[in-house]
Amino acid sequence: MHDAIVVGLGPAGSAAAYTLASRGLDVIAFDKETFPRYKSCGGCISTKIERILDFDISRVYEDTVYGATFTYKSGRTTDIMSDRPVGHNVMRDRFDALLVSKAGEAGSKIVEGCRITELRDEGSHVVAKCGTGQTYRARFLVGADGSSGLVGREVFGLNPRECAVSVTAEIPYRKEELNVSGRLFIDFGSIPFGYGWIFPKKNFLSVGMAGDAAKVGGRVKDYFNAFVSSHEVLKGLKIKEKIGWTVPIFYNGAAPSVKGRVILAGDTGHLVDPFIGEGIYYAIRTGEAAANTVAECVDMGKSDLGAYQEWLSKEIYPEFRAAEKLSDLVYNHPRLWYSILEKDPLVMHKFYDVIRGEDNCDSFYNSIYQSVTSRPWKILRRWVESKFLAS
Template structure:
C-alpha cells in the first residue's frame, strides 16, 4: 500500500489539534488529524472558557455548549470566605465533550481529514515526517503533536517533566437540579485554597451538574484521592463519586516545543496557567499559531516562527503566572489569606480571567500594597 503524503499531520483532536488543523486547511494545506478516540468523548475538566479564548475562534458557540455565564467568584481559605461579583461575564462554563467535538467538526468542515488511529512514533528525514500509527504509516511535511502531556511523543522534543513541573487533578461530575445549583452558586465559581498542596479545590456550576475537583503539584500532593474525598465530604457531596484523574503540566517553565518540522501545541507543549491550571486558551492560541506559520513561512523557518509567535502572544503571561503561583504557594498564609480577605485584591485578581489585566499588571499592582493588605488581615 502506498504511503499517503500530507502537508500537515496533527496528532490529537483536542482544542489545540483541531484548531491547528482548521488554521492549516483554511490556508489550503492538505491536513490529516490522527486521534486515538472517537469523538465526542468524555473529558474531565472544569470547563471554564475565557473571553480571550472564545475570541480566537472564527465562529460562534451554540447555546447547547455554553452551560453557564460566570460573573463572580467565591474564595475560601481556612475560615475566611470572600465573594465578589463583577457585573459582567468573566468566563463561560462549557461541556468539554461537546466543545471539543465542535472544534473537530469545524476542522473537518474546513477540509481536514480525521482517522481514528493512535500515533506511536515519528521520524524526520529528507524534508518530510514519517508518522507511524498502530495500523499504518503516513507522511507529511510537518507534524503538530497535540495529544496531551501524558503522551510519550512529546518527550522526543521537550524531554520528560519532573514532578515539580507536573500537576495532578481529580474531578467528579455530580448531578444536581439546576435550581439548587443556582441557589448554591449564582453565576459564581467556588474556589477553595488550602485544601490541596500546591493547588486548590473547585466547585463549578454547570447545567445539571457540578464539576468538583482538586488539583496540585505532583511533588506536593502526596495523597490526591484522600484529599479529594475529604473535599467532597466537607462540601456536602457523597464520597461514592466516580473520580477521573489526569495530569497537567506546569506552564511557564522553560521547555523546547519546536524542533525541525515538529511542533508541540497545548498541554503537550506545557502551555498551561501554573496558578489556575487553565489550558484551553493556550491550546487554542498555540494551535492557531502552529497552523498559520506552517502555511505562511518557509519550511526552514517554521520552528523559529512558531516559537516567536507563542512568545509574543502568551509567553510572558505564562512566566508571570508561574511566578505568582510560586509566590502564593510558598507563603500561603500571607498571600492566600489576602486573596480571601481583601475585596479589593480579589476584585483585581478576577479581572485576569476576564482578560481585563494580565498577571504582570496584577503583580505590579499588588506588591507595593502587600504590607497594608497584610495588616488588614490580622
C-alpha cells in the first residue's frame, strides 16, 4: 500500500510526485511513455514558473522571450517588445524529462512505459491497474494524465470533446539564417476563436494553430496550412510532420476536481488558462497544490480532499473566469482587438505583466473593458480605421 499513486508524468504529475516525495510520502508515479518523449506544445513557459519551482530549470531554456511580433491574418505586423523577460521557450521532451528526473531524485518511484488502464476507489484506498495486468494500491490517487486523460474522463465524467483543437509542427531552421530570437510570433484572426503561433527554439520553430473545436468545425488543418503558407517567417521552410492535439476547455468551476480519494491536476481536470491556453504553469501549480492536500490528509489520517477544491475556487477559478471573459472579447472581435494593440501597445505591456504574474487577469480585463465602454467613439474609430488598413 503506497501513500499515493500519480497517473501521468507531464508537468502536473511530476510536480505532484516531486512534492509528495519531498514531504516524505511513499509515492509511485506512472507514465505510459518513456522519457524524453514528444509532447505537442508551443513550449513557452512564463517567468512566473520560476517562482513556484524550488530547483533551477534554466539549462533547458532554448530562448528567452521579451515580447512578440503580432500579425492580423498574417499581415499588418506590430512588434511589442519589453525590456524584461516575459517567458522562456523550451522543448517539451527535455523540459518534461528534467521534471521527471527531479521527481525521481526527490524519492518518487518512477514507472515509465506503463499505461494505467483501470481505476477503482474502494473507499479505504484506491486501486490502479496497469496495461501489464499488475495492480497497485494507495491511500490516494492524483490524476495527471493530460488532455482527455482516463482519470478525468472515467472517474469525473469530464467530456474530452469540450476542447480547443490544434495542429502543430516542429520546423527545423538555422539561427544564422533567420533572426527570430527573443520573441514569439502571434497571429490573430486566421482561425475562429483561437490564434496561430511561431515559437522559436534553438533548432526548431514550434508552429501551431488552435481554435475552439465547436467553432473550427473540423477544419483546423486547413487553417494551419493557410497560416504556414502565408506567414512571412515561414516562407521557404519545409514542414515534415503535423500533429493534432487538444487543449481542454475550462469548466468554469462547474465540475469538481476531487472525488473520494482521487484528485485531478493539470489538463485532465481542464485546468488550462482559457485565453492564451497557458497550461504548463497551471499544471505545475495544481500538481503541487493537489500533492500538498494529499500530504496533509496522510499526515492527519484524514480522507477528505476538499481543501484542494476550496483552493481551486479561491486561487485558480477567478483568474480563469477573467481569462474566459477576455477570450470572449478578443476572439469574438479579433480585428478590433488587433487594432487596439496597433494603436496602444501599452495594453500588451500590461498583459505581459499578467503573464509574468505581476498583475492579474481580472484587473487587466476590467481595464480593457472600462476603456472600451468609457470611450466608445475611440474604439469605433479604431474599428473603422482597422477596416481600411486590413489587407
